[in-house]
Amino acid sequence: MKTLPRFSFGVGDRFAHEAEAQLAAFERLAAAGVVVAPVWNKSNREHTFIGSEPASVQAAAAAAVANRKWPHPWFVDADHIRLDTVDRFLASSDFFTIDVADSIGKPAQPADVAAFVARHPELGKPVSVPGIAKVIRLSEDSVAAIAGKYLLACREAGEIWRHIRAGRGDDVVVEVSMDETDAPQTPPQLLVILALLAEEKIPLQTIAPKFTGRFNKGVDYVGDLVQFEQEFSDDVAICAFAAKHYGLPDSLKLSVHSGSDKFSLYPVIRRTLARTGAGVHLKTAGTTWLEEVIGLAEAGGDGLALAREIYAYALDHVDEFCAPYASVIDIDRTRLPPAAEVNGWSGPRLAAAIRHVPTCPDFNPHVRQLLHVSFKVAAKHGTRYTDLLVANRDVVARQVTDNIYDRHLKPLFLG
Numbered sequence: 001m002k003t004l005p006r007f008s009f010g011v012g013d014r015f016a017h018e019a020e021a022q023l024a025a026f027e028r029l030a031a032a033g034v035v036v037a038p039v040w041n042k043s044n045r046e047h048t049f050i051g052s053e054p055a056s057v058q059a060a061a062a063a064a065v066a067n068r069k070w071p072h073p074w075f076v077d078a079d080h081i082r083l084d085t086v087d088r089f090l091a092s093s094d095f096f097t098i099d100v101a102d103s104i105g106k107p108a109q110p111a112d113v114a115a116f117v118a119r120h121p122e123l124g125k126p127v128s129v130p131g132i133a134k135v136i137r138l139s140e141d142s143v144a145a146i147a148g149k150y151l152l153a154c155r156e157a158g159e160i161w162r163h164i165r166a167g168r169g170d171d172v173v174v175e176v177s178m179d180e181t182d183a184p185q186t187p188p189q190l191l192v193i194l195a196l197l198a199e200e201k202i203p204l205q206t207i208a209p210k211f212t213g214r215f216n217k218g219v220d221y222v223g224d225l226v227q228f229e230q231e232f233s234d235d236v237a238i239c240a241f242a243a244k245h246y247g248l249p250d251s252l253k254l255s256v257h258s259g260s261d262k263f264s265l266y267p268v269i270r271r272t273l274a275r276t277g278a279g280v281h282l283k284t285a286g287t288t289w290l291e292e293v294i295g296l297a298e299a300g301g302d303g304l305a306l307a308r309e310i311y312a313y314a315l316d317h318v319d320e321f322c323a324p325y326a327s328v329i330d331i332d333r334t335r336l337p338p339a340a341e342v343n344g345w346s347g348p349r350l351a352a353a354i355r356h357v358p359t360c361p362d363f364n365p366h367v368r369q370l371l372h373v374s375f376k377v378a379a380k381h382g383t384r385y386t387d388l389l390v391a392n393r394d395v396v397a398r399q400v401t402d403n404i405y406d407r408h409l410k411p412l413f414l415g
């Protein structure tokens with residue numbers, strides 16, 4: 001098993017041009033005294049939308065690490081893979097996020113559920129978990145109900161893990177994700193889920209539950225911060241407890257998906273990590289693509305022209321682009337300015353509308369979210385887009401690095 005360090009942070013690089021600029025942010029943090037492992041993640045869905053191959057993520061990351069002489073661990077995450085999509089990731093990934101959210105709630109055989117409950121009488125008794133004030137009290141019936149809901153998802157995770165091990169060996173990091181579903185998982189449910197995953201002998205290092213509240217793409221968290229803090233803290237305690245009692249790796253930690261731009265959560269997470277000594281993995285992805293558009297707008301000339309065109313096209317295709325992400329965006333269409341108006345904006349004005357500085361009067365979260373889900377437009381432009389990234393490398397890289405460092409890594413790990 002490859003061990004994931006205490007702190008790790010996922011970055012997406014949709015067009016494989018920003019790995020060095022992203023790595024520069026981790027260097028800045030390391031110079032300030034905190035080493036965080038970069039994990040380049042890209043899901044099968046994103047590869048499909050763009051028409052890229054998983055090997056391109058690994059190649060870009062490896063080149064950045066070599067060019068900048070990054071001396072610390074780094075990883076390439078096959079994000080949200082399933083049995084039917086994992087194969088093309090095997091050769092170039094060393095981190096696998098096994099997504100079994102679709103199998104949550106599929107009815108398990110009653111005999112299998114009963115056997116699990118019988119193997120785990122401890123779960124039906126009061127469980128006192130260090131770090132959680134309230135003793136967890138699940139009746140045998142509620143253990144059976146939770147196991148019934150998650151058993152097939154966890155068995156499927158086991159099947160996918162064994163497929164990865166057969167094809168790739170076990171020198172990898174394994175995450176299981178259950179975030180892309182409707183209902184959040186409570187800490188007692190997480191305990192049962194971890195017991196189920198441990199039975200599959202998955203060397204689980206990160207688990208991505210669905211947390212309470214809304215994790216919209218590219219904008220801040222919407223929800224009850226007090227409730228989130230309680231839940232996050234309890235989940236941290238459950239992970240440590242489950243690692244110890246069910247033989248999961250000591251490095252087991254929480255993974256926060258759609259973690260970019262969740263500015264109000266970072267102090268909460270930082271406090272919890274400092275208090276408990278726990279680690280965390282936090283994934284971001286599309287926030288870097290938005291910085292590319294901001295950089296092109298700032299660059300002016302052909303870059304600005306393309307940034308305006310991307311907006312106009314996205315506005316024309318708002319239904320198509322928003323559909324796959326409907327549950328993770330909140331766009332008020334009356335707040336999307338017409339293309340003619342945006343065409344009259346200067347580069348800095350357009351950049352300010354997209355850049356996530358909530359206190360800036362020109363910031364427009366609706367424009368930002370629309371562009372967040374519209375990266376297919378850039379793929380459509382092919383080399384016209386990527387040539388402009390190269391031609392304006394410095395200004396784009398500055399946006400990418402500052403965004404990852406100033407708005408993400410620093411508040412999350414330094415305060």
Ligand SMILES: [Zn+2]
Nearest residue numbers: 177179257258
């Ligand atoms: Zn996710």
